[in-house]
Amino acid sequence: MVFVLLLTTGWTVAQGDSQPGARAAALTAWEQGSIAGRPLPDPDASARALTGFFGSLDAGQQKRLADRYPLVVGNLDGAPVPLRYRANRAALADAREAERARTHSPQLTEQGRQTAGRRMHRFESILSGDRQILAFDPTGNGRAAEVFGDLSRAERVSVVVPGIDTELLTFERTQRPHSAPVGMARALQDQQRERYPGVRTATVAWADYTAPRGLGLDAASAKLAQDGAERLIDFVRDALPRHSGGLPEVALFCHSYGSVACGLAAEGLPPRVTDIAVAGSPGMRADNVGELHTEARVWAIRDDDDWIADVPHLEFGGLGHGADPVAPEFGARRLSAEGVSGHAGYFVPGTTSLAGFASVGAVGTGGSAAAG
Known part of the structure; x- marks a missing residue:
């Protein structure tokens, strides 16, 4: 079925x-x-x-x-x-x-x-x-990661984990730049710096895993997400440098299929990951926040016009990614999607979603953008 x-x-x-x-x-x-x-x-x-x-x-x-x-x-x-x-x-x-x-x-x-x-x-x-x-591999469709801000001095590091069709050719875009990892991360870092100038932040566009191409069977299964989860755990644990105050705290911002990888990674992430925010998520391979087995705060957001809402939030025989993270029974904290347009609009400047992400990333709260 x-x-x-x-x-x-x-x-x-x-x-x-x-x-x-x-x-x-x-x-x-x-x-x-x-x-x-x-x-x-x-x-x-x-x-x-x-x-x-x-x-x-x-x-x-x-x-x-x-x-x-x-x-x-x-x-x-x-x-x-x-x-x-x-x-x-x-x-x-x-x-x-x-x-x-x-x-x-x-x-x-x-x-x-x-x-x-x-x-x-x-x-x-x-x-x-x-x-x-910070990372580059041209093999096949390719992988990369780029840093915005001073990673060596950051007290708080935001990591943007993108979804399907992420590769070197789509790492950045001239048209609709905020639908690509580079544009997402740059906008988030700019918003954090503007709203919280007293907090030393850095943001990473982390496209250092192999994402599905197109809405195919790979996108409906967890195979690539599992590999991405393992790479994400390694990155958060090993790649972030220690500064004079110790290791930075980390917030993950997981878009679309990237939220599947974040859900699978959640249990293995180190305690420095304080927040996991998912946007336009098809599911996190869990029925509720408790099943993620993480002490991190879990946030969820979806625009009313996001087509991902029409994807069945089920999991059967390895296909589908489970419960809807924005459903009340899932137990995630909600962020406002006011001003968002569709599946790729969550990081566009001027939206309440980006303002909420900046609050989560810089200080660990949803700010005035929190809802429910």
Whole structure:
């Protein structure tokens, strides 16, 4: 029955496959490399071990590793944040040139060359200015994370977890910018800085997991969300630097399918995660807040015109994501959606949803935007 409902609401478009690429080659080179006669650590080592390794190097040695193995260093939790920014700029420049070459490749179809051109321009855009790219992997459809604000000094860190169709080509958008991870995170950070100038905040556009493409079976199942949940737990636990006052508190802002990943991650998140806010959620793989097994405050919001309300809030045979987080019986705290337009409008400046998110992110309350 659930499958039929999903079929009739458009949840059955297939997702294309991703292929291994440059990062796999970079990891192989790293495993065979050394610095000052010392072997390089296992890239899957604990963040504590990696922090210790980089702490044993001088600045020149650190930079040499970032320049030589950018696709590895740029994604290592435990590596110094400024070094990750440096490495990812180098990795982006390499990826841009690789895509530039692919635009002329006779081995690609015309459509393939056009896609290569789009990716080349996307990488050029991300390289512009002084952008702080905390993670980057061009493999397949790609993954990335970008920081707004000073992550090394932040007392409160907001993490935006986006949903379906998130990849490198949709990491940012010129049209409807606040429907893409970069626009969402930038708007949230601007709102926090404007409303709470006394709080040191930073915001991360965290698109560092493989999201479903289209409203297909992947979007109706939890497989990709489970992988995203594990990566999110690792990120929150290991990637955020300690400042003079200790580790920052964290609020998660989970949009659409991203809320499935956040729901699955909830039980494993460290105590520093104080708030989980879901917007336009198809469900969190739980019947109520208690089943999330988290001490974090849970917030939910949905606009009346959001099409996600028409998706069955059921779970059967691995399809569907469970109860509706905005339903009173779910037990989440409600945020106002006044001024929101549709499924992609929650982070648009001027909406009460963005104002409420800023209050949650900066001080852990919904402010005047709370309802119910």
